[in-house]
Amino acid sequence: MPGRTANKYEEHRQAAIRAAAAVFVEKGFHGSSTKDIAEKLGIKQGSLYYYFDSKEQALSEVCLFGIRDYVSHMAEIAASEEPFEAKLEATVASHLHAYRERSEALKVYNDERLYLPAAKRRRLKALGTKYRRELESIFAAAMEQGVVRDSVDPHFAAQAVIGLCNAFGDLIVRNREPDLGETIRRCMDLLINGFVGNYKEDQT
Amino acid sequence: MPGRTANKYEEHRQAAIRAAAAVFVEKGFHGSSTKDIAEKLGIKQGSLYYYFDSKEQALSEVCLFGIRDYVSHMAEIAASEEPFEAKLEATVASHLHAYRERSEALKVYNDERLYLPAAKRRRLKALGTKYRRELESIFAAAMEQGVVRDSVDPHFAAQAVIGLCNAFGDLIVRNREPDLGETIRRCMDLLINGFVGNYKEDQT
Amino acid sequence: MPGRTANKYEEHRQAAIRAAAAVFVEKGFHGSSTKDIAEKLGIKQGSLYYYFDSKEQALSEVCLFGIRDYVSHMAEIAASEEPFEAKLEATVASHLHAYRERSEALKVYNDERLYLPAAKRRRLKALGTKYRRELESIFAAAMEQGVVRDSVDPHFAAQAVIGLCNAFGDLIVRNREPDLGETIRRCMDLLINGFVGNYKEDQT
Amino acid sequence: MPGRTANKYEEHRQAAIRAAAAVFVEKGFHGSSTKDIAEKLGIKQGSLYYYFDSKEQALSEVCLFGIRDYVSHMAEIAASEEPFEAKLEATVASHLHAYRERSEALKVYNDERLYLPAAKRRRLKALGTKYRRELESIFAAAMEQGVVRDSVDPHFAAQAVIGLCNAFGDLIVRNREPDLGETIRRCMDLLINGFVGNYKEDQT
DNA sequence: AATGAATGAGAGTTCATTCAT
DNA sequence: TATGAATGAACTCTCATTCAT
Numbered sequence: 001m002p003g004r005t006a007n008k009y010e011e012h013r014q015a016a017i018r019a020a021a022a023v024f025v026e027k028g029f030h031g032s033s034t035k036d037i038a039e040k041l042g043i044k045q046g047s048l049y050y051y052f053d054s055k056e057q058a059l060s061e062v063c064l065f066g067i068r069d070y071v072s073h074m075a076e077i078a079a080s081e082e083p084f085e086a087k088l089e090a091t092v093a094s095h096l097h098a099y100r101e102r103s104e105a106l107k108v109y110n111d112e113r114l115y116l117p118a119a120k121r122r123r124l125k126a127l128g129t130k131y132r133r134e135l136e137s138i139f140a141a142a143m144e145q146g147v148v149r150d151s152v153d154p155h156f157a158a159q160a161v162i163g164l165c166n167a168f169g170d171l172i173v174r175n176r177e178p179d180l181g182e183t184i185r186r187c188m189d190l191l192i193n194g195f196v197g198n199y200k201e202d203q204t
Numbered sequence: 205m206p207g208r209t210a211n212k213y214e215e216h217r218q219a220a221i222r223a224a225a226a227v228f229v230e231k232g233f234h235g236s237s238t239k240d241i242a243e244k245l246g247i248k249q250g251s252l253y254y255y256f257d258s259k260e261q262a263l264s265e266v267c268l269f270g271i272r273d274y275v276s277h278m279a280e281i282a283a284s285e286e287p288f289e290a291k292l293e294a295t296v297a298s299h300l301h302a303y304r305e306r307s308e309a310l311k312v313y314n315d316e317r318l319y320l321p322a323a324k325r326r327r328l329k330a331l332g333t334k335y336r337r338e339l340e341s342i343f344a345a346a347m348e349q350g351v352v353r354d355s356v357d358p359h360f361a362a363q364a365v366i367g368l369c370n371a372f373g374d375l376i377v378r379n380r381e382p383d384l385g386e387t388i389r390r391c392m393d394l395l396i397n398g399f400v401g402n403y404k405e406d407q408t
Numbered sequence: 409m410p411g412r413t414a415n416k417y418e419e420h421r422q423a424a425i426r427a428a429a430a431v432f433v434e435k436g437f438h439g440s441s442t443k444d445i446a447e448k449l450g451i452k453q454g455s456l457y458y459y460f461d462s463k464e465q466a467l468s469e470v471c472l473f474g475i476r477d478y479v480s481h482m483a484e485i486a487a488s489e490e491p492f493e494a495k496l497e498a499t500v501a502s503h504l505h506a507y508r509e510r511s512e513a514l515k516v517y518n519d520e521r522l523y524l525p526a527a528k529r530r531r532l533k534a535l536g537t538k539y540r541r542e543l544e545s546i547f548a549a550a551m552e553q554g555v556v557r558d559s560v561d562p563h564f565a566a567q568a569v570i571g572l573c574n575a576f577g578d579l580i581v582r583n584r585e586p587d588l589g590e591t592i593r594r595c596m597d598l599l600i601n602g603f604v605g606n607y608k609e610d611q612t
Numbered sequence: 613m614p615g616r617t618a619n620k621y622e623e624h625r626q627a628a629i630r631a632a633a634a635v636f637v638e639k640g641f642h643g644s645s646t647k648d649i650a651e652k653l654g655i656k657q658g659s660l661y662y663y664f665d666s667k668e669q670a671l672s673e674v675c676l677f678g679i680r681d682y683v684s685h686m687a688e689i690a691a692s693e694e695p696f697e698a699k700l701e702a703t704v705a706s707h708l709h710a711y712r713e714r715s716e717a718l719k720v721y722n723d724e725r726l727y728l729p730a731a732k733r734r735r736l737k738a739l740g741t742k743y744r745r746e747l748e749s750i751f752a753a754a755m756e757q758g759v760v761r762d763s764v765d766p767h768f769a770a771q772a773v774i775g776l777c778n779a780f781g782d783l784i785v786r787n788r789e790p791d792l793g794e795t796i797r798r799c800m801d802l803l804i805n806g807f808v809g810n811y812k813e814d815q816t
Numbered sequence: 817a818a819t820g821a822a823t824g825a826g827a828g829t830t831c832a833t834t835c836a837t
Numbered sequence: 838t839a840t841g842a843a844t845g846a847a848c849t850c851t852c853a854t855t856c857a858t
Contacts, residue, residue: 009820030234031319034849046850047822055849085400111315115235139399148399156390157399159375160368167367186360194398195343195352195361196289213838238832250834251839259832417841438642439727442828454829455843463828519723523643564798567783568776575775594768601805624817646853658855659818667853 016041016051017065020058021104025173029059029112060120063113066105070098071127078134084142085192091135092165092187096180099169107173110166132158161191220245220255221269224262225308229377233263233316264324267317270309274302275331282338288346292395295339296369297388303373304384311377314370336362365395424449424459425473428466429512433581437467437520468528471521474513478506479535486542492550493600499543500573500599501592507577508588515581518574540566569599628653628663629677632670633716637785641671641724672732675725678717682710683739690746696754697804703747704777704803705796711781712792719785722778744770773803 019040023032034055038045052058077090098106113124139154148157168183223244227236238259242249256262281294302310317328343358352361372387427448431440442463446453460466485498506514521532547562556565576591631652635644646667650657664670689702710718725736751766760769780795 012821028232028234028316028319030232033847035847043821044823046824046852049850050821115232149397151393152399153390156387157394159371160391160394163368163371163374164364167363167371170367171363183360186357187364189355190361190364190398191394192398192400193353194394194396195356196396216838237830239830247838248840249832250841253833254838420842436640436642436724436727438640441826443826451842452844454831454845457829458842523640559801561798564795565802567779568799568802571779571782572772572775575771575779578775579771591768594765595772597763598769598772598803621817645851647851655817656819657853658820661854662817 013051016048017058017061018105020052021062021066021108024059024062024108024112025104029055029108029115056116059108059112060116060124062105063109063116063124066107066109067124067127067131070094070106071131073098074131074134078138084138084145084147085188087138088161088191089184089188091138091161092191093184095162095165096168096172096184096187099165099172100180103169103173107169110169132162135161164191217255220252221262221265222309224256225266225269225312228263228266228312228316229308233259233312233319260320263312263316264320264328266309267313267320267328270311270313271328271331271335274298274310275335277302278335278338282342288342288349288351289392289396291342292365293388293392295342295365296391296395299366299369300372300376300384300388300391303376308377311373314373336366339365368395421459424456425466425469426513428460429470429473429516432467432470432516432520433512437463437516437523464524467516467520468524468532470513471517471524471532474515474517475532475535475539478502478514479539481506482539482542486546492546492553492555493596495546496569496599497592497596499546499569500595503570503573504577504580504588504592504595507580512581515577518577540570543569572599625663628660629670629673630717632664633674633677633720636671636674636720636724637716641667641720641727668728671720671724672728672736674717675721675728675736678719678721679736679739679743682706682718683743685710686743686746690750696750696757696759697800699750700773700803701796701800703750703773704799707774707777708781708784708792708796708799711784716785719781722781744774747773776803 016037020032020037023036023040026032027036034048035045037058038048041048048058052061073094074091077087077094080087080090082090109124113121116124135158136154139148139152139157142148143150143152143154164187168187172180172183220241224236224241227240227244230236231240238252239249241262242252245252252262256265277298278295281291281298284291284294286294313328317325320328339362340358343352343356343361346352347354347356347358368391372391376384376387424445428440428445431444431448434440435444442456443453445466446456449456456466460469481502482499485495485502488495488498490498517532521529524532543566544562547556547560547565550556551558551560551562572595576595580588580591628649632644632649635648635652638644639648646660647657649670650660653660660670664673685706686703689699689706692699692702694702721736725733728736747770748766751760751764751769754760755762755764755766776799780799784792784795
């Protein structure tokens with residue numbers, strides 16, 4: 001049975017990453033001690049270093065774990081042939097589901113990545129930028145087709161979608177907001193129609 | 205001239221709070237040392253304790269400083285006789301201007317308040333809740349007047365406004381986003397009209 | 409009384425350097441703990457860092473302290489107008505007295521300097537090389553005057569003098585060899601009657 | 613074939629001792645980790661304990677390995693019927709060749725033996741003392757025969773020979789000093805023409 | 817004969833805090 | 838009003854060692 005031990009190690013390592021994510025979410029990177037993480041894992045503090053070279057590397061892995069799938073999911077959405085609204089909804093749903101599932105890691109990515117050394121941060125930032133760019137291009141395409149008003153700025157729009165999702169993601173992670181579907185629907189309603197709808201032309 | 209010295213002290217104290225805010229924003233509460241704060245103030249580490257009883261108290265003061273005016277401003281807005289859209293715009297503008305001006309403190313409130321002990325956190329949370337409630341009631345009133353679609357949930361709406369403002373607040377604090385007026389206008393456009401506008405009836 | 413506090417600090421710092429030297433001599437750099445040093449000083453471990461930035465810096469200071477005066481003393485000897493034998497004796501005496509007085513530091517320089525990071529080591533090495541060079545030039549000059557046989561290699565000779573002095577320096581530091589004058593005399597006898605002596609032609 | 617396996621084990625064990633010696637020379641005993649040694653051997657850290665009971669025992673074996681042959685070689689020299697100068701040259705040559713060949717172990721003995729517990733250290737010291745005694749007796753015998761001036765102290769002389777050889781041994785180990793024969797010749801020249809030489813009466 | 821995994825003790829270092837001055 | 842000096846607790850990280858396999 002070759003690869004067995006390697007797999008075992010990798011499993012434990014994944015568990016360590018998840019434990020780190022959970023602790024970092026609760027106490028922040030600097031507020032968390034390696035002892036906290038080890039305890040959550042059920043091992044002794046020093047043993048953590050069998051899985052990580054340093055606390056910082058743990059953060060780095062958590063962040064990567066937090067966005068990897070979520071970014072690649074966005075790539076699929078952007079490449080699909082769906083109409084604008086479906087793509088937008090897929091984005092919002094994917095973003096919020098990510099919070100539900102690998103919840104902590106994504107939040108850690110959002111809140112703590114800036115404590116990583118510049119080099120690692122840049123690599124993560126590239127992923128984040130990729131995500132935003134793809135979302136922007138979805139908006140840009142929709143504007144060309146006249147589906148989105150052309151007074152809208154794609155850059156702003158993407159930022160707004162991400163910000164909105166993160167805001168509700170926070171609530172999901174911390175308050176365990178129950179009805180995800182409801183939240184997705186309301187976010188879509190806001191993004192598509194605004195709160196007022198049938199909008200009036202003039203406002204300052 | 206006892207009042208004089210008291211004032212002097214209070215001035216220095218305010219400076220200390222602002223210095224703490226600046227440091228906390230940059231490095232996070234747990235990532236900041238009292239030495240960092242003292243250095244930003246131009247005094248020695250031990251001297252900080254003339255102004256704060258503890259590092260934690262410093263955080264508490266920063267948070268309070270960060271939301272006090274901003275909450276009381278919201279009270280004024282809510283109490284005013286303006287129509288819905290004007291109130292909403294005043295809210296967004298106030299929120300984003302707060303980031304511009306006493307920028308750091310508000311961000312610290314958002315990001316670091318959960319490191320305060322439960323007691324202090326509750327008092328702050330009350331202020332935050334007051335803010336959200338007032339915003340909710342603005343929405344509720346607008347719905348009663350038919351200005352806002354009644355498919356909208358006031359709780360969700362308030363959360364969304366706050367989340368959106370915080371998201372752009374982040375960018376303001378960290379990237380020094382230049383055109384505040386533009387950002388306010390775009391946020392209003394989104395909140396009022398959505399990205400698609402003249403909205404279609406059916407969406408999942 | 410200006411400069412008082414600065415002096416006080418500097419005094420304590422010197423004491424710390426000497427304490428470090430004593431501990432390093434006994435246990436070696438890696439075998440010594442900062443706790444050991446602090447205890448020798450009569451302060452608590454963490455307080456050491458008021459005087460040193462790191463254990464390594466302590467080593468660096470000890471090494472510098474160990475050779476500085478001793479190198480500058482050699483410069484004086486080399487520059488003096490004394491005849492060869494007087495210079496050589498002054499060198500040996502200076503070297504051995506250095507072991508007696510700031511004994512530990514010099515031995516630490518000899519034994520532990522290679523644990524310093526390359527940069528610091530190079531700076532120290534420059535001093536050591538300066539010492540050897542000056543000793544070499546003393547020999548070279550003596551050879552030109554015919555005081556030293558010209559079959560002697562100045563480089564080897566300098567190395568030998570230094571090696572011999574260090575060997576007896578070791579004994580001085582560890583065994584507290586009592587009669588320094590006697591040791592100096594014997595070393596001179598060996599060295600002079602070797603390098604100068606009406607030596608016999610034949611040996612292998 | 614039990615002898616076979618025992619031999620195999622003993623071979624590996626010797627390799628382990630040599631690996632330990634190499635690492636100890638480079639980083640010192642306390643600066644070396646068992647992982648370092650294992651890596652040099654090409655095995656994993658835990659596997660080292662198949663060959664040593666403890667890191668300290670490894671040091672002990674290295675030291676023993678470092679002086680054993682070299683001490684027994686001295687016994688042969690002392691027992692031989694050669695004249696004084698031949699014996700001295702054999703001593704110097706043996707000492708310096710030892711550095712060349714099993715170089716590291718001998719240097720480890722010199723530099724690190726004092727980190728051994730008192731008991732083991734005493735046993736090694738006995739060997740070292742034996743070495744020095746035999747060298748002393750060579751000098752004493754030569755003095756009786758009038759080959760060495762009787763102003764020479766045998767104890768000092770032995771110490772000086774050992775110190776000199778160690779000093780150049782250091783250079784051999786670290787700098788890979790190329791011409792061993794040359795170094796031996798120069799050392800002999802220094803020693804002979806010092807101790808025997810038609811020396812001049814007056815020196816301070 | 818060798819390894820993977822874990823451990824516990826201890827290392828160097830940082831830091832909030834205190835207090836005499 | 839502010840500082841220099843010190844402290845003790847906590848932290849990250851290393852490492853000799855053990856042991857089941």
